[in-house]
Amino acid sequence: MESRKSVSEIEVEDIVAAGLPLGEARVIHETLKGATARTNGSRPDELWRDLSTRVLRPSHPHALHQLLYYSTYARWDSSTRGPPPYWFPSLTHAKHTNLGRLMETHGPKLLGSSYQDPITSFNLFRKFSVDYPQVYWSILVKQISVVFHEDPKCIMDTGDKSEHRGVWFPGAVLNIAECCLLPMNSPNKQDDSVAIVWRDEGHDDSPVNHISLREMREQVMLVANALDATFTKGDAIAIDMPMTANAVIIYLAIILAGMVVVSIADSFASKEIATRLRVSKAKGVFTQDFIARGGRNFPLYSRVVEDCPCKAIVIPVAGKDLGIQLREHDLSWKDFLSRADHLPSPNHYYPVYQPIEAITNILFSSGTTGDPKAVPWTHLSPMRCAADSWAHTDTQVGDVCCWPTNLGWVMGPIMLYACFLNGATLALYHGSPLGRDFGKFVQDAGVTMLGTIPSLVKAWKSTGCMEGLDWTKIKVLASTGEASNVDDDLWLSSRASYKPVIECCGGTELASSYIQGNLLQPQAFGAFSSPSMSTGLVILDEHGVPYPDDQPCVGEVGLFPIYMGATDKLLNADHEEVYFKGMPMYRGMQLRRHGDVIQRTVGGYLIVHGRADDTMNLGGIKTSSVEIERVCNRADENILETAAISVKSRTGGPEQLVILVVLKNGSKCGPDLLKTKFSKAIQSNLNPLFKVSFVKVVPEFPRTASNKLLRRVLRDQIKQELSVRSRL
Numbered sequence: 144m145e146s147r148k149s150v151s152e153i154e155v156e157d158i159v160a161a162g163l164p165l166g167e168a169r170v171i172h173e174t175l176k177g178a179t180a181r182t183n184g185s186r187p188d189e190l191w192r193d194l195s196t197r198v199l200r201p202s203h204p205h206a207l208h209q210l211l212y213y214s215t216y217a218r219w220d221s222s223t224r225g226p227p228p229y230w231f232p233s234l235t236h237a238k239h240t241n242l243g244r245l246m247e248t249h250g251p252k253l254l255g256s257s258y259q260d261p262i263t264s265f266n267l268f269r270k271f272s273v274d275y276p277q278v279y280w281s282i283l284v285k286q287i288s289v290v291f292h293e294d295p296k297c298i299m300d301t302g303d304k305s306e307h308r309g310v311w312f313p314g315a316v317l318n319i320a321e322c323c324l325l326p327m328n329s330p331n332k333q334d335d336s337v338a339i340v341w342r343d344e345g346h347d348d349s350p351v352n353h354i355s356l357r358e359m360r361e362q363v364m365l366v367a368n369a370l371d372a373t374f375t376k377g378d379a380i381a382i383d384m385p386m387t388a389n390a391v392i393i394y395l396a397i398i399l400a401g402m403v404v405v406s407i408a409d410s411f412a413s414k415e416i417a418t419r420l421r422v423s424k425a426k427g428v429f430t431q432d433f434i435a436r437g438g439r440n441f442p443l444y445s446r447v448v449e450d451c452p453c454k455a456i457v458i459p460v461a462g463k464d465l466g467i468q469l470r471e472h473d474l475s476w477k478d479f480l481s482r483a484d485h486l487p488s489p490n491h492y493y494p495v496y497q498p499i500e501a502i503t504n505i506l507f508s509s510g511t512t513g514d515p516k517a518v519p520w521t522h523l524s525p526m527r528c529a530a531d532s533w534a535h536t537d538t539q540v541g542d543v544c545c546w547p548t549n550l551g552w553v554m555g556p557i558m559l560y561a562c563f564l565n566g567a568t569l570a571l572y573h574g575s576p577l578g579r580d581f582g583k584f585v586q587d588a589g590v591t592m593l594g595t596i597p598s599l600v601k602a603w604k605s606t607g608c609m610e611g612l613d614w615t616k617i618k619v620l621a622s623t624g625e626a627s628n629v630d631d632d633l634w635l636s637s638r639a640s641y642k643p644v645i646e647c648c649g650g651t652e653l654a655s656s657y658i659q660g661n662l663l664q665p666q667a668f669g670a671f672s673s674p675s676m677s678t679g680l681v682i683l684d685e686h687g688v689p690y691p692d693d694q695p696c697v698g699e700v701g702l703f704p705i706y707m708g709a710t711d712k713l714l715n716a717d718h719e720e721v722y723f724k725g726m727p728m729y730r731g732m733q734l735r736r737h738g739d740v741i742q743r744t745v746g747g748y749l750i751v752h753g754r755a756d757d758t759m760n761l762g763g764i765k766t767s768s769v770e771i772e773r774v775c776n777r778a779d780e781n782i783l784e785t786a787a788i789s790v791k792s793r794t795g796g797p798e799q800l801v802i803l804v805v806l807k808n809g810s811k812c813g814p815d816l817l818k819t820k821f822s823k824a825i826q827s828n829l830n831p832l833f834k835v836s837f838v839k840v841v842p843e844f845p846r847t848a849s850n851k852l853l854r855r856v857l858r859d860q861i862k863q864e865l866s867v868r869s870r871l
Contacts, residue, residue: 150190150214151179162204174198175211188665191215192231195641201614205604208637209630225746226667229636230643237261240537240662241286242676249282265663265673266747272677273703279677280311280530280707287529287564288327292316292496299707307704307723307735308711311499311523318494319503319522320398323563324360332356332540332566339388340543342584343461344435344574351588354388359395364492366396368483373454373474374402374426376495379505381405381420381428383447386549387573389458389476391559393429394550401495404504408551409434413449420451422517422715423505427453432467433460436575440466448473499523505714506553506651516652516721517714524654525560527708531655532561534676536592536619536645537662540566545585546594546621547576553651554594554623567592579608586612593617593639596624597631598784598850604634605783605807614639619662623647624850626751626769628776629668636668646671648751650737652722654708657700657737658749669773670748679703681734682743687727690743697742697767699755701726701734709735740767757854759789760798761833768854771825771833775802778824779817781810786844788858790865799836801861805843814838837865 148157153175158168178198182190194211216227237243243261246268250258253271258264272279277298284298295312303310326333334357341352354362374380380397382404384390397404405423407416420428430447433440444457444467458476459465465475483489504520532538544567548554562569572584576599585593593614600622603609617639622632623646632644643666649656657678664672674680681689682698690696704723712718726734740752752758752767759766771787783805789798802821806812818838825833839861845853 147217148214149217150175150194150211153210153214157210158207161206161210163207171198171207187215187219188228188231191227191229195229199637199641201638201640202611203637205634205637208633212633221744223745225744226670226748226750228665228667229633230641230666232262232663232665234260234262237663241539242534242537242661242663245282245286253278261663265661269673269676273674273679276309276677276705276707283530283534283676284312284526286533287526288325288332288566289319289322289526289529289564290317290325292318295499299705301705306711307733308706308709311707313499315499315522316496317499317522318399318401318496319525319560320363320395321494323395323560324356324363324399326356327540327566334360336541336566337568338563339391339569339571340588341388341571341573342588344572344580345438347580347583351584352388359392361490362392363395363399365480365483365490366393367400367492368486368489369480370396370400370402372482373456373479376401377403378426379403379405379423381407381423381425381453382430382550383407383409383411383416383428384431384443384458385409385434385573386555386571388571390429390550391569391571394556394559398503399492399494401497403502404550406504406506406551406555408549409443410549411446411551413446416447417450418514419507419517420453422507422514425453427456429456429458431458431460432465435460435573444469497522504556506556507551508651514715516716518651518710519712519714520556520654520710524708525556525564527654528557528560529564531659531675532557533565535647535656535659535661536561536621538562538565538567538592542567542591542618543570543589543616544568544592544594545570545572545588545590546592547572547581547599548594553649553654557654558594577602577608578606579612582609582612582614585614585617589616590614591616591618592621594621594623595635596850597622597627598625600631600635601628601784604631609638612638617642620644621647623649623656625852626753626773627669628773630777632668644668648739649675652710652713653706653737654710657702658741658751667748670744670750672748674749677707679705681729682741683727683734689727689729693747695743695745697752698740700737700739700741701729702737703729704732704735706735742770753854759787759800761789761800761830766829766833770829771800771802774824774828775804775821778820779812781806781812782817783807783810784844786852786854786857788854788861790858790862800833801837801839802835803844803857803861804838804840806840812840814840837861 155168155172158171178193219227246261281298293316295315300310300313336356337353338356338359339354380402394404405425407419432444434443448455455473456479499522502519506518508516538561544562546558570588570590572581622644636644645660647656647659656675658671659675660666660672681701682696683701684698722736726736738754740755740758742750753769757768768787772785775785786803788801791798818835822835845856
C-alpha cells in the first residue's frame with residue numbers, strides 16, 4: 144500500500160517492516176537522512192533520482208521500493224506539477240542515443256541558434272519533424288537498413304489531395320525482406336553477427352540457441368525457393384503458429400518471394416481462423432502440429448484446418464516427425480523444403496522487387512463483432528516500425544530485443560523489423576512468458592530491451608517468479624496494449640535498476656505508436672512523455688474543437704493526416720469512413736480518427752483514458768474507465784484488477800457507476816466493503832460527486848485475444864443482470 148509519510152518521517156522500524164534486516168535498515172536510514180539533507184526537502188524529483196540510483200537495488204524487497212517512492216512523492220501535487228517523474232536523462236547519455244547523436248549533427252543546421260542540446264531542444268526538434276516531415280524522413284531513412292532497388296523520386300508527394308497521409312517515397316522499388324537480410328556498414332551487423340537467439344520451454348538450463356545473419360539468410364532463401372515451387376507470385380500465405388525462429392524465417396521468405404503474409408494469432412478458435420483466411424483469400428497456411436506449453440501439447444493443426452480448404456504446411460513442435468496425420472493435400476515441413484532440392488543452389492534466391500506501395504502483410508484488428516478489419520501493410524510500413532524503434536527505444540546495432548508476442552498481432556512484425564532493420568538481435572522464447580523460465584531466458588540471452596504488456600507485468604509481480612534473476616543488462620523497457628499500473632511499473636523498472644519504461648500506444652493501421660516515451664525526456668509511470676517523432680495531434684473537446692497545444696485537458700485525439708507509414712486503405716471496409724468521416728478540419732487538414740481519449744497534464748505528459756467508447760458521464764461530468772480504475776486498483780491490497788463501467792437506469796436519470804473486481808489468488812473481500820473503499824478512494828482522488836452504485840467480484844474479465852479488456856461485454860452483462868434484479 145502507498146505510504147503517506149514523507150521520506151524525512153521514515154523511521155528504522157518502517158524500513159524493517161518493508162523487509163530489511165535491522166542492520167541494513169539502519170544503514171539505509173542514515174543514507175536517507177543524508178539524501179534529504181542534500182535536496183533540502185524542496186525537490187522530491189531530485190531526491191528520488193538520488194534514491195533510485197544510489198540506494199535502491201533490484202534485490203531489495205518491493206515493499207522498500209514502494210516505501211521510498213511513495214514517501215518521496217507524498218506531498219507532490221500532480222494537479223499543479225503533473226505526474227511525478229521517476230527516470231531522468233543525463234546529457235552525457237542523451238548525446239550517445241540514436242536521436243541525441245542525430246540532433247547534435249543536424250540540430251544546429253535545422254534549428255539555428257535555438258538549438259542547445261538533445262534534452263533542452265527535444266520539443267523543438269520534435270515539432271520540426273511534424274512541420275517538416277520530408278526533411279525529418281530524408282534523414283531517418285538513412286539511419287536504418289533500407290536499400291532501394293530503384294530510388295524514390297522524392298521523400299513525399301502531396302499533389303494528390305485524396306491521399307490524406309501523403310504519397311511517401313514515390314517511385315521507389317525494393318524488397319523490405321531483403322533489407323532485413325543484408326549486413327550493415329557496421330562491425331556489429333555482419334554475416335557472422337547473431338540475428339536470432341531463442342530457447343525452447345523445458346530446456347531452461349541449456350545454452351541459448353542462436354542463428355547468424357548468414358544462416359538466417361540462407362534459410363529464408365531456401366524457404367523462398369520452396370514457396371516458388373508450391374504457390375504463385377502475389378499469393379496470400381498465412382502464418383498461424385507461435386513466434387518461433389521458423390515462423391520469422393517463413394515471414395521473411397514469403398515477402399522475399401513477392402507473396403503476402405497473412406498474420407493470424409495462434410490463440411484463435413477455428414471459426415476466427417477461417418474468417419481471416421476467407422477475408423484475405425489465403426492460398427496456404429503455415430502452422431504447427433501442436434503448441435507446447437507447460438509440458439503439454441495443445442492441438443493447433445486440427446484447429447487451423449477445421450474449416451480451411453487451403454493447403455497447410457505443418458512444422459513439428461519438436462523433433463523432425465509430425466505427431467498427427469495430415470490431410471491429403473497438406474505438406475509436412477520436411478516435404479515442403481524438399482521441393483527446392485532440385486535446384487543447383489537452393490540456398491540462393493533473387494528477391495522479387497516491388498513498388499513501395501505493394502502489399503506485404505495483411506494484419507487484422509481485434510474486432511469483436513462482424514469481420515475484423517483487414518489492414519494491409521506495404522514495404523513502407525516496416526520503415527516506420529524500425530524508425531520509431533530507433534528513435535524512441537534507442538534500438539542500436541548489437542542490442543538484444545525481446546517482446547513476447549505473436550506474428551498475428553502488430554507487435555510481432557514491429558519487433559521483427561525493429562531488430563533486423565536496426566542491426567539488433569531478436570530474442571524469442573518458445574513457450575509461455577508467464578513464469579520464471581522466461582525471465583531466466585531474458586537473463587541468459589543478455590536482453591537489452593524488454594517489451595511487455597501490463598497484465599504480464601502484473602502476473603510477474605503478483606507471483607514473485609522473477610526474484611533473484613539478473614536483468615541488469617536491460618537498458619530500456621517498453622509497455623503497450625493497455626493502460627499501465629503505476630505500482631506494477633515501479634516493480635518492473637526496479638528489477639532493471641530503474642531503467643525507463645517506454646510507454647507505447649498506437650495501432651495496426653499506423654504501423655507504429657502515435658504517442659511514446661523516449662530517452663531524452665524525464666519519464667513518469669503510466670504516462671507518455673510526448674507524441675512520437677513526426678506525429679502531429681490535437682485533443683478535441685466534446686464539440687470537436689481542438690484545445691490549445693499547451694493547455695491541460697482531456698478529450699478524443701485527432702491525428703494529423705500526414706503520417707508516414709499509416710494505411711491508406713482497408714481490404715474489407717471503407718477506409719475513408721472508418722478514419723476520416725465526421726472528423727473536423729484543422730489548419731486546412733482533415734484530422735484522422737484514432738478513437739482514444741487522452742489527457743494532457745501539466746508539464747505536457749499524455750495519459751491514455753481508453754477508447755472513446757469507454758468514456759462515461761457521471762453526474763454531468765465526463766470521465767473515463769481507466770481514470771477510475773487507476774484509483775480503485777490501489778484501494779485494497781487484495782485487488783488484482785478492476786473494470787469500471789457505467790450503465791443507464793431503466794427509469795432514466797444519471798448513469799450508474801459499476802465496478803467489477805478480480806481478486807488476487809486466495810484473497811477474500813466482500814463487495815460491500817469494496818464499495819465503501821472504492822467510494823472513498825474515488826471521492827478523495829477524483830471527484831466527491833462520483834458515487835459507486837454497484838460492485839461485483841468476478842473470477843476474470845473477458846478480453847480479446849490480444850488481451851484488451853472488453854468493457855462493452857461487461858456492460859452488456861451488467862445491464863442484463865440489473866434488469867433481472869429490477870423485475871424481481
